[in-house]
Amino acid sequence: xxxxxxxxxxxxxxxxxxxxxxxxxxxxxxxxxxxxxxxxxxxxxxxxxxxxxxxxxxxxxxxxxxxxxxxxxxxxxxxxxxxxxxxxxxxxxxxxxxxxxxxxxxxxxxxxxxxxxxxxxxxxxxxxxxxxxxxxxxxxxxxxxxxxxxxxxxxxxxxxxxxxxxxxxxxxxxxxxxxxxxxxxxxxxxxxxxxxxxxxxxxxxxxxxxxxxxxxxxxxxxxxxxxxxxxxxxxxxxxxxxxxxxxxxxxxxxxxxxxxxxxxxxxxxxxxxxxxxxxxxxxxxxxxxxxxxxxxxxxxxxxxxxxxxxxxxxxxxxxxxxxxxxxxxxxxxxxxxxxxxxxxxxxxxxxxxxxxxxxxxxxxxxxxxxxxxxxxxxxxxxxxxxxxxxxxxxxxxxxxxxxxxxxxxxxxxxxxxxxxxxxxxxxxxxxxxxxxxxxxxxxxxxxxxxxxxxxxxxxxxxxxxxxxxxxxxxxxxxxxxxxxxxxxxxxxxxxxxxxxxxxxxxxxxxxxxxxxxxxxxxxxxxxxxxxxxxxxxxxxxxxxxxxxxxxxxxxxxxxxxxxxxxxxxxxxxxxxxxxxxxxxxxxxxxxxxxxxxxxxxxxxxxxxxxxxxxxxxxxxxxxxxxxxxxxxxxxxxxxxxxxxxxxxxxxxxxxxxxxxxxxxxxxxxxxxxxxxxxxxxxxxxxxxxxxxxxxxxxxxxxxxxxxxxxxxxxxxxxxxxxxxxxxxxxxxxxxxxxxxxxxxxxxxxxxxxxxxxxxxxxxxxxxxxxxxxxxxxxxxxxxxxxxxxxxxxxxxxxxxxxxxxxxxxxxxxxxxxxxxxxxxxxxxxxxxxxxxxxxxxxxxxxxxxxxxxxxxxxxxxxxxxxxxxxxxxxxxxxxxxxxxxxx
Ligand code: BMA
Numbered sequence: 001x002x003x004x005x006x007x008x009x010x011x012x013x014x015x016x017x018x019x020x021x022x023x024x025x026x027x028x029x030x031x032x033x034x035x036x037x038x039x040x041x042x043x044x045x046x047x048x049x050x051x052x053x054x055x056x057x058x059x060x061x062x063x064x065x066x067x068x069x070x071x072x073x074x075x076x077x078x079x080x081x082x083x084x085x086x087x088x089x090x091x092x093x094x095x096x097x098x099x100x101x102x103x104x105x106x107x108x109x110x111x112x113x114x115x116x117x118x119x120x121x122x123x124x125x126x127x128x129x130x131x132x133x134x135x136x137x138x139x140x141x142x143x144x145x146x147x148x149x150x151x152x153x154x155x156x157x158x159x160x161x162x163x164x165x166x167x168x169x170x171x172x173x174x175x176x177x178x179x180x181x182x183x184x185x186x187x188x189x190x191x192x193x194x195x196x197x198x199x200x201x202x203x204x205x206x207x208x209x210x211x212x213x214x215x216x217x218x219x220x221x222x223x224x225x226x227x228x229x230x231x232x233x234x235x236x237x238x239x240x241x242x243x244x245x246x247x248x249x250x251x252x253x254x255x256x257x258x259x260x261x262x263x264x265x266x267x268x269x270x271x272x273x274x275x276x277x278x279x280x281x282x283x284x285x286x287x288x289x290x291x292x293x294x295x296x297x298x299x300x301x302x303x304x305x306x307x308x309x310x311x312x313x314x315x316x317x318x319x320x321x322x323x324x325x326x327x328x329x330x331x332x333x334x335x336x337x338x339x340x341x342x343x344x345x346x347x348x349x350x351x352x353x354x355x356x357x358x359x360x361x362x363x364x365x366x367x368x369x370x371x372x373x374x375x376x377x378x379x380x381x382x383x384x385x386x387x388x389x390x391x392x393x394x395x396x397x398x399x400x401x402x403x404x405x406x407x408x409x410x411x412x413x414x415x416x417x418x419x420x421x422x423x424x425x426x427x428x429x430x431x432x433x434x435x436x437x438x439x440x441x442x443x444x445x446x447x448x449x450x451x452x453x454x455x456x457x458x459x460x461x462x463x464x465x466x467x468x469x470x471x472x473x474x475x476x477x478x479x480x481x482x483x484x485x486x487x488x489x490x491x492x493x494x495x496x497x498x499x500x501x502x503x504x505x506x507x508x509x510x511x512x513x514x515x516x517x518x519x520x521x522x523x524x525x526x527x528x529x530x531x532x533x534x535x536x537x538x539x540x541x542x543x544x545x546x547x548x549x550x551x552x553x554x555x556x557x558x559x560x561x562x563x564x565x566x567x568x569x570x571x572x573x574x575x576x577x578x579x580x581x582x583x584x585x586x587x588x589x590x591x592x593x594x595x596x597x598x599x600x601x602x603x604x605x606x607x608x609x610x611x612x613x614x615x616x617x618x619x620x621x622x623x624x625x626x627x628x629x630x631x632x633x634x635x636x637x638x639x640x641x642x643x644x645x646x647x648x649x650x651x652x653x654x655x656x657x658x659x660x661x662x663x664x665x666x667x668x669x670x671x672x673x674x675x676x677x678x679x680x681x682x683x684x685x686x687x688x689x690x691x692x693x694x695x696x697x698x699x700x701x702x703x704x705x706x707x708x709x710x711x712x713x714x715x716x717x718x719x720x721x722x723x724x725x726x727x728x729x730x731x732x733x734x735x736x737x738x739x740x741x742x743x744x745x746x747x748x749x750x751x752x753x754x755x756x757x758x759x760x761x762x763x764x765x766x767x768x769x770x771x772x773x774x775x776x777x778x779x780x781x782x783x784x785x786x787x788x789x790x791x792x793x794x795x796x797x798x799x800x801x802x803x804x805x806x807x808x809x810x811x812x813x814x815x816x817x818x819x820x821x822x823x824x825x826x827x828x829x830x831x832x833x834x835x836x837x838x839x840x841x842x843x844x845x846x847x848x849x850x851x852x853x854x855x856x857x858x859x860x861x862x863x864x865x866x867x868x869x870x871x872x873x874x875x876x877x878x879x880x881x882x883x884x885x886x887x
Pocket of ligand 1: 196197198397423424461462537559662673
């Protein structure tokens with residue numbers, strides 16, 4: 001991220017940098033004191049931090065995530081809390097012309113006092129607050145007292161609701177099953193912190209980002225951005241550099257911008273006027289330089305260039321020096337007519353090339369943001385890339401992520417669909433609210449717009465759909481009021497600001513939306529889920545998820561998914577033995593989606609026998625496993641469908657160009673739609689994603705008893721492949737027969753049918769196969785017989801009806817290898833959904849949840865901490881489908 005910076009001094013134009021020429025800051029992070037309103041609790045507290053974290057770290061409360069503690073700890077956010085620190089400042093700092101107190105993140109409703117004087121208020125956790133404090137600071141060596149009084153966010157939101165007496169702003173409260181707090185839409189804080197359908201209610205309070213003093217005599221850089229832009233008609237690049245400068249007196253300043261590697265440099269003389277002013281500079285990249293482009297993961301490299309920015313007084317004294325990384329790429333969102341289809345396309349073009357977005361939705365990685373470490377973020381983002389994802393949507397009910405999140409996405413090639421933080425609600429539009437949102441938007445857009453990974457802004461999550469579908473039962477007579485509020489907030493304010501601050505990338509008003517069509521309809525379309533336009537969210541828990549025909553053939557699937565439970569090793573530290581059953585009150589408590597636990601079993605029962613062990617613990621673990629099998633198979637089927645719909649238009653629908661399933665990560669240990677458990681352990685779905693997001697993929701489906709196999713390719717170049725289909729009986733690890741199709745061309749970025757045969761004919765030609773006794777495994781092969789992409793499989797019946805499936809009695813032998821610990825598996829029979837679980841030993845397997853069609857299979861375990869053959873051997877458990885049910 002761009003360092004915020006410099007303070008040197010220009011005392012006059014003939015000046016001296018007499019006191020300091022480097023940035024002068026004093027951090028106030030570290031150990032503060034914290035107490036509640038009646039001071040019955042007083043304790044040391046770290047900043048950045050929050051009340052819940054401080055109480056936990058000091059042993060005042062038990063782990064908030066343990067069992068039912070979210071309920072037991074509700075009192076915390078019903079109280080008001082005070083953070084206090086004392087500090088001395090040097091004479092040098094105090095004698096600066098201006099000293100600012102800068103709070104990078106206040107959560108949320110607060111008043112800030114320095115030495116007994118009120119310096120200001122805060123009401124928005126997504127803003128930085130800056131207060132001038134020079135006059136309030138004590139002499140050198142004297143103690144200054146900085147105090148931040150935080151109001152209970154729950155009571156504050158309630159008060160704001162009461163003050164908004166003219167009409168309600170629904171939903172007033174979350175559903176009872178979420179055990180949350182009401183009126184979160186009245187407070188600019190993480191919306192899911194008052195509970196969500198996958199998360200607990202922990203309305204946090206605290207100073208969740210840094211606090212510091214910043215001193216200067218002449219000027220300071222408030223904000224900085226560098227956005228490369230491509231002029232297509234001139235075929236050249238420029239870098240638009242913006243500086244927001246606060247100057248105390250007028251100054252003529254020489255600003256130099258340089259990208260040395262591209263031999264591009266610009267020096268201009270600018271007049272910096274007193275006050276805060278914006279300075280925009282355009283650096284033309286030398287046309288003879290070969291600019292290397294930033295590409296999303298899987299499509300190329302991501303070279304960065306160093307942009308140097310310096311400013312100096314006219315007699316050469318340095319005033320400013322900063323540098324940042326610049327990556328060159330273009331992005332467009334293409335919405336244009338498509339042949340044979342009503343509606344408009346909806347896809348992203350990066351560097352002129354259509355890109356299918358493959359990935360998931362990102363939610364906050366922890367209820368207490370101060371506990372989200374760069375390592376934890378890295379592990380999650382690396383897991384996304386390792387599962388062949390190229391995109392994540394930072395969902396609008398959480399937080400704008402940390403700087404390091406976006407830098408890592410830049411480096412890893414993960415494209416970010418960035419929502420503004422509004423979700424599943426209507427919002428007030430009174431002046432206070434709009435004004436704080438406006439400042440939030442300006443700050444966040446400036447902070448993030450230099451990142452190539454951010455490819456689209458989107459103003460909210462599902463709020464267009466909520467109005468269109470009348471989720472909140474708004475009487476028809478009042479509807480115009482809500483529509484007007486919607487347009488006021490997202491269009492007249494957020495959109496207008498973003499267009500002004502960052503015209504370099506597309507903007508959407510909502511997700512899901514019909515995009516351009518919604519705009520024509522006054523921003524709230526009759527049906528924002530129309531598959532002919534924009535993006536869709538689609539959830540259906542009880543329809544058989546193996547039937548692809550139930551899925552919308554959408555232009556872009558930005559949300560879809562199924563729940564599962566995390567593994568036992570993730571639940572164990574936050575539960576006790578009496579909790580370890582699917583019908584325990586703990587299992588009900590952690591489920592925040594109405595009927596979610598039942599829905600998982602109902603969906604699983606369509607194709608699988610439910611666990612029937614008489615040992616209660618075994619049965620619980622088997623049930624956790626089966627929910628993961630169900631989820632993995634459902635999301636795979638749906639994703640396969642979206643990927644094969646890339647090139648086709650059927651009944652006017654298709655050209656799908658995005659599959660972002662709901663959701664990547666978890667906020668706590670509970671059932672949810674995630675593919676990664678809290679703590680980083682991959683669920684079976686995440687292992688499946690590695691395959692179903694592979695660049696080259698064979699996909700099968702049946703259409704009226706016709707078996708079709710498509711070759712899907714996200715590669716740049718064309719390939720030639722054939723499908724190789726092997727037919728197995730459930731009872732034998734050797735294929736009964738193998739069929740091969742013609743070698744066919746598959747252009748880069750397309751999905752092409754490569755195999756077509758009636759199922760009946762295929763089975764008839766293959767021994768005594770029936771739908772119940774046989775299954776198919778298939779792969780793609782090039783002309784030289786080399787496999788392209790992962791293999792895939794096709795069940796001809798539900799596994800619960802399969803004839804010949806036996807218990808495989810899989811054994812494992814662990815040994816050291818150069819890549820990690822090698823697990824040699826041996827099976828006596830075909831085994832579906834083979835699941836290796838290393839318990840609480842952190843790490844991941846090279847492959848997992850697979851269909852074992854051979855007697856022997858090597859799998860590598862990569863540990864995330866030092867371990868040994870002995871430890872993995874002891875921790876390892878192996879489950880396959882037929883282990884969970886045996887009559
Ligand atoms: C979508 C999301 C979230 C929610 C998820 C699962 O609507 O936007 O609000 O968690 O579905 O219900």
